[in-house]
Amino acid sequence: MSKKIATREAYGKTLARLGAVNPDIVVLDADLSKSTKTADFAAEFPDRFFDMGVAEQNMLGTAAGLAAAGKIPFASSFAVFATGRAFEQIRNSIAYPVLNVKIAASHAGISVGEDGASHQSVEDISLMRTLPNMTVIVPADAVETEKAVESAVEIKGPVYLRLGRLGLPVLFDENYRFEVGKAVTLREGSDVTIIACGLMTGQALEAADALGGEGISARVINMHTIKPIDRNVIIKAALETGAVVTAEEHSIIGGLGSAVAEVLVQSEPVPQEMVGVRDTFGESGPPAELLQKYGLTAGDIAAAAKRALGRKKEIK
Amino acid sequence: MDSSILQDLEVKACNMRQNIVRMLGEAGSGHPGGSLSAADIVAALFFKEMKLDPEKPDWPERDRFVLSKGHAAPVLYAALAEKGFFPLYELLTLRKTGSRLQGHPSMKHLPGVEMSTGSLGQGLSVANGMAIAGKLDKRNYRVYVLLGDGEIQEGQVWEAAMAAAHYKLDNLVAFLDHNGLQIDGPVSQVMSPEPVADKWRAFGWHVEEIDGHNMKEITDVLTRAREIKGKPVMVVARTVKGKGVSFMENQVGWHGNAPRAEQTDQALAELGGKADE
Numbered sequence: 177m178s179k180k181i182a183t184r185e186a187y188g189k190t191l192a193r194l195g196a197v198n199p200d201i202v203v204l205d206a207d208l209s210k211s212t213k214t215a216d217f218a219a220e221f222p223d224r225f226f227d228m229g230v231a232e233q234n235m236l237g238t239a240a241g242l243a244a245a246g247k248i249p250f251a252s253s254f255a256v257f258a259t260g261r262a263f264e265q266i267r268n269s270i271a272y273p274v275l276n277v278k279i280a281a282s283h284a285g286i287s288v289g290e291d292g293a294s295h296q297s298v299e300d301i302s303l304m305r306t307l308p309n310m311t312v313i314v315p316a317d318a319v320e321t322e323k324a325v326e327s328a329v330e331i332k333g334p335v336y337l338r339l340g341r342l343g344l345p346v347l348f349d350e351n352y353r354f355e356v357g358k359a360v361t362l363r364e365g366s367d368v369t370i371i372a373c374g375l376m377t378g379q380a381l382e383a384a385d386a387l388g389g390e391g392i393s394a395r396v397i398n399m400h401t402i403k404p405i406d407r408n409v410i411i412k413a414a415l416e417t418g419a420v421v422t423a424e425e426h427s428i429i430g431g432l433g434s435a436v437a438e439v440l441v442q443s444e445p446v447p448q449e450m451v452g453v454r455d456t457f458g459e460s461g462p463p464a465e466l467l468q469k470y471g472l473t474a475g476d477i478a479a480a481a482k483r484a485l486g487r488k489k490e491i492k
Numbered sequence: 493m494d495s496s497i498l499q500d501l502e503v504k505a506c507n508m509r510q511n512i513v514r515m516l517g518e519a520g521s522g523h524p525g526g527s528l529s530a531a532d533i534v535a536a537l538f539f540k541e542m543k544l545d546p547e548k549p550d551w552p553e554r555d556r557f558v559l560s561k562g563h564a565a566p567v568l569y570a571a572l573a574e575k576g577f578f579p580l581y582e583l584l585t586l587r588k589t590g591s592r593l594q595g596h597p598s599m600k601h602l603p604g605v606e607m608s609t610g611s612l613g614q615g616l617s618v619a620n621g622m623a624i625a626g627k628l629d630k631r632n633y634r635v636y637v638l639l640g641d642g643e644i645q646e647g648q649v650w651e652a653a654m655a656a657a658h659y660k661l662d663n664l665v666a667f668l669d670h671n672g673l674q675i676d677g678p679v680s681q682v683m684s685p686e687p688v689a690d691k692w693r694a695f696g697w698h699v700e701e702i703d704g705h706n707m708k709e710i711t712d713v714l715t716r717a718r719e720i721k722g723k724p725v726m727v728v729a730r731t732v733k734g735k736g737v738s739f740m741e742n743q744v745g746w747h748g749n750a751p752r753a754e755q756t757d758q759a760l761a762e763l764g765g766k767a768d769e
Contacts (some may be wrong), residue, residue: 204627224628226624229658230655231651231655232695233651234617234652235617237617237621237648238618238652239621240559240607240617240618240621241607241618241620241621241623244618245621245629246552247628263518269607269614269617271619273599273607358683371664372542
C-alpha cells in the first residue's frame with residue numbers, strides 16, 4: 177500500500193470519533209495538540225478538551241482527578257515529556273491508585289527526526305512497563321492504532337499508548353483482529369522468530385521476505401502489547417523456532433527486547449538478538465537516515481536473525 | 493453562628509488530636525506535627541462543611557477532600573473514623589503490615605480516602621481534575637484540598653495554581669497549613685515561599701488569611717468561600733505545628749517522629765484523653 181499514515185494521525189481521528197459516542201471521554205494536552213493530533217478532538221468537543229499549557233506534571237495529576245470523578249481522560253504530549261517529566265506523577269497519582277487515565281504519547285522514537293535527541297524518546301516503554309497496573313501498547317500502523325484506542329477506552333485502568341510522528345505503511349485491513357495482550361503472528365516460520373512492535377513491525381515483514389529469499393524461514397510476531405506481554409506466543413516461538421530476534425524503535429535496555437528476554441530466561445532460553453537503540457541518544461536528521469544510522473532497518477533485523485541462527489547452531 | 497456548634501467542632505478536633513497521638517504512639521513512627529496543626533481545619537470540613545455519607549463513600553454528589561500533604565495521614569484517618577467510615581479501633585493498625593491505614597493515604601485501601609497522596613505537590617492538580625469534572629457534570633459538589641507550607645516549594649503546585657485560576661474553579665477551596673516548619677527547619681530558612689498570600693493572589697486566586705486554630709474563623713471563611721464566583725479560594729491558615737501538645741508545639745523535631753509510651757501518656761493527659769480510650 178502506498179499511502180502512509182502516522183499513528184498519531186489515526187489517534188486523533190479515532191479520539192474525535194469516539195468522543196461522539198462516549199461522553200465520558202475528556203482530553204488533555206500540554207500545548208502540543210496540533211502535533212499529538214488531539215486538536216481533532218478539540219475541534220469537535222471544545223468543552224471536553226483541556227489545554228493545560230506547558231505543564232505536563234499538572235496535566236497528568238489533573239487527569240488523575242478527572243478519572244477519580246468518573247471521566248475517561250486521554251492525556252497527550254510527546255513521549256519524552258509525558259513519561260519522563262511526569263513519571264512520578266504517573267507512578268503515584270495514576271498507577272498506584274489504578275486510575276482510569278490513558279496516556280497517549282506521540283513523537284516516540286528517533287523517527288521524530290530533525291528535532292533531535294531532546295525530543296526523541298527511547299526510554300518510555302521501559303519507564304511505563306516498570307509500573308504495576310499499567311498496560312503498555314505500541315501500535316504498528318494506523319489500523320492497529322484505531323483498535324488500540326478503542327481498547328484503551330474499554331480497559332478500566334491506566335494505559336500507555338506509544339505513538340509516532342512518522343507516516344507509516346498501513347499493514348492491516350479492517351478485518352484485523354486486535355486484542356490487548358494477544359500478540360499477532362503475521363507470518364509463520366520455522367527457523368527463527370522476529371518479534372517486533374511499532375514501526376519495526378513493517379521492517380520485520382520486509383526482513384522476513386529477504387530471509388525467505390535466502391532460504392531462511394522467519395516467523396514474524398507483532399507484539400503490540402508490551403505489558404501484559406503474551407508469554408505463550410513467545411514460549412511457543414522459542415520451542416518451535418529455537419531463535420528469537422526482537423526489534424523496537426526504543427532502547428534495548430528495558431523495552432520489548434528486555435520484556436521478551438525476561439520471559440525466555442524464565443521458560444525456554446534460546447539465543448536472542450536485540451535490534452534497537454544501543455544505549456545512546458539520538459540526533460537530528462531525516463527519519464529514514466536516522467533509522468539507518470541507528471540500525472533500525474529491515475536489513476539490520478535480517479542480519480540479527482542470521483546471528484541468532486548461528487548461535488542456535490553452535491548450541492546444537 | 494450558634495456557639496454550641498463551634499464547641500462541638502472543638503470537641504471533635506480534640507478527639508481527633510487524641511486519636512492522632514494514640515495511633516502514632518502505637519505505630520511507633522509517623523508525622524504528629526503536621527497532623528496536629530491541621531486538626532481544626534479538617535474537623536471543620538468533616539463535621540460541618542462537607543456533604544459526606546460514610547455508608548456511601550462513592551456517592552457522586554459528595555464533597556471531596558484531598559490531603560495533598562499526605563504525611564498528615566493520621567489527621568485524615570482520625571476524621572474518617574470519627575465520621576464513621578471505619579471503626580475507631582482500626583486506627584491502632586496504622587502503618588502495620590496488612591493495614592488499610594497505610595503510612596500515607598491510599599484510596600485503594602480505605603473508603604473515604606479520595607486520593608492516594610504522600611508524594612508532595614500532587615494533590616492540587618488532582619483536586620483541579622475533580623473540580624473540572626464536577627463542572628462538566630453540572631454537579632454541585634465542592635472540592636477541598638489541604639497543602640503544607642513546605643509542600644508548596646514543589647513546582648507542580650504552581651502549575652496547578654495557574655490552571656485552577658485559568659479554568660475558574662470556584663468549586664475548589666484550598667487550605668494552606670502554614671505552620672512554618674518543615675523537616676530541615678523553618679520554612680523561611682529552608683526555602684522561603686513568602687509572601688505566600690500575595691503569590692496566590694498573583695496567580696489569580698481569592699485569598700483569605702485566618703487563624704487556623706480558631707473554629708469561628710475557619711467556619712466563617714468556608715461560608716464566605718461559597719460566595720466567591722469565578723475564582724478558586726486559597727485560605728492561608730496560620731497554624732502551630734504540634735498544636736495541643738506542649739512539648740511538640742513549634743518543635744521541628746516532631747515533624748516525623750512518633751511519641752514514646754510516656755510521651756504518649758503525657759500528650760493524652762494534656763489533650764484530656766486517656767491512653768486506653
